[in-house]
Amino acid sequence: MNHDAQIQYALTPSLNIAYEEHGPSTGDPVILLHGFPYSPRAYDEIAPALAAKGYRVIVTYLRGFGPTRFNSPDTLRSGQQAALAQDLLDLMDTLAIKQAALCGYDWGGRAACIVAALWPERVRCLVTGDGYNLQNIPNSTQPLDPETEHRFWYQYYFHTPRGVEGLTQNRRALCELLWMLWSPTWAKNAERYPLSAPAFDNPDFVEVVIHSYRHRFMYAPGDPTLEWMEEALTQQPMISVPTISLCGADDGVGPATEIDEDAERFTGPYERRVLAGVGHNIPEEAPEATLKAILDLLES
Numbered sequence: 354m355n356h357d358a359q360i361q362y363a364l365t366p367s368l369n370i371a372y373e374e375h376g377p378s379t380g381d382p383v384i385l386l387h388g389f390p391y392s393p394r395a396y397d398e399i400a401p402a403l404a405a406k407g408y409r410v411i412v413t414y415l416r417g418f419g420p421t422r423f424n425s426p427d428t429l430r431s432g433q434q435a436a437l438a439q440d441l442l443d444l445m446d447t448l449a450i451k452q453a454a455l456c457g458y459d460w461g462g463r464a465a466c467i468v469a470a471l472w473p474e475r476v477r478c479l480v481t482g483d484g485y486n487l488q489n490i491p492n493s494t495q496p497l498d499p500e501t502e503h504r505f506w507y508q509y510y511f512h513t514p515r516g517v518e519g520l521t522q523n524r525r526a527l528c529e530l531l532w533m534l535w536s537p538t539w540a541k542n543a544e545r546y547p548l549s550a551p552a553f554d555n556p557d558f559v560e561v562v563i564h565s566y567r568h569r570f571m572y573a574p575g576d577p578t579l580e581w582m583e584e585a586l587t588q589q590p591m592i593s594v595p596t597i598s599l600c601g602a603d604d605g606v607g608p609a610t611e612i613d614e615d616a617e618r619f620t621g622p623y624e625r626r627v628l629a630g631v632g633h634n635i636p637e638e639a640p641e642a643t644l645k646a647i648l649d650l651l652e653s
Contacts, residue, residue: 360420365443367428371420372413376404382450385412388459390528392552398640415460416440417561419552430557432565433575434488435582438467456647458482458635470590478650482635483607484598484615491587493570504606511566524553535605536632595622597646601631
């Protein structure tokens with residue numbers, strides 16, 4: 354499906370956030386958030402379908418992606434979890450959205466989960482890729498089982514100067530490799546990847562990505578203005594809003610576990626749905642299942 358929404362901009366304190374809007378401006382708001390290394394194209398089949406039902410649908414470009422730009426050259430090009438959440442809050446405030454339904458995966462899912470945990474009054478409901486996405490940074494130095502560590506090779510690559518240079522020189526090829534490794538059974542990688550790849554040409558892409566993967570392991574300091582939020586996140590706060598977790602059974606970076614280890618983090622209505630034949634790029638690989646999850650929450 355072709356996307357025909359015009360790019361619009363929300364001038365927030367830190368960023369000029371680019372987003373695509375679908376549907377009537379008076380509709381109940383739904384905000385759709387992509388991950389790394391993805392783009393709003395992940396929601397090409399979902400946003401128009403929600404708009405057709407009368408919802409106001411906003412699909413954002415995260416910091417470091419597409420036409421989104423920092424307002425000042427002096428702002429830390431942070432990719433830390435608190436920055437992503439603050440961007441989402443700032444977007445909602447700038448667009449005068451008091452409460453929205455949120456759907457996100459990977460980085461976007463992290464932003465959505467944090468806002469749902471710390472500002473539940475702003476979140477009508479939540480569809481999250483892979484459950485509870487808040488990073489437990491104080492525990493990040495503990496090694497995981499070797500198979501999991503192997504899947505995280507790219508994170509350790511980004512911890513090195515060589516990885517920074519590799520991402521800078523080979524961003525298209527490297528991100529395409531991640532698409533293939535993370536969605537190993539999806540037939541449309543080669544067809545869909547070129548639609549998202551231009552979003553990685555953002556001048557801040559490399560800095561934001563590298564900071565994200567260093568900060569989560571305490572290898573890079575965070576933005577001092579966000580330290581209060583990171584401190585709150587060390588408590589691993591519960592999520593109380595109505596939530597559906599979508600997990601790809603074929604996810605090459607974080608395969609769905611047999612037992613839902615995140616269930617205890619959700620204190621409100623909660624359901625986990627494991628999607629057979631689906632990898633990491635959940636909304637783009639499984640648009641019907643993603644749309645159904647959003648509508649099940651909105652219409653319940």
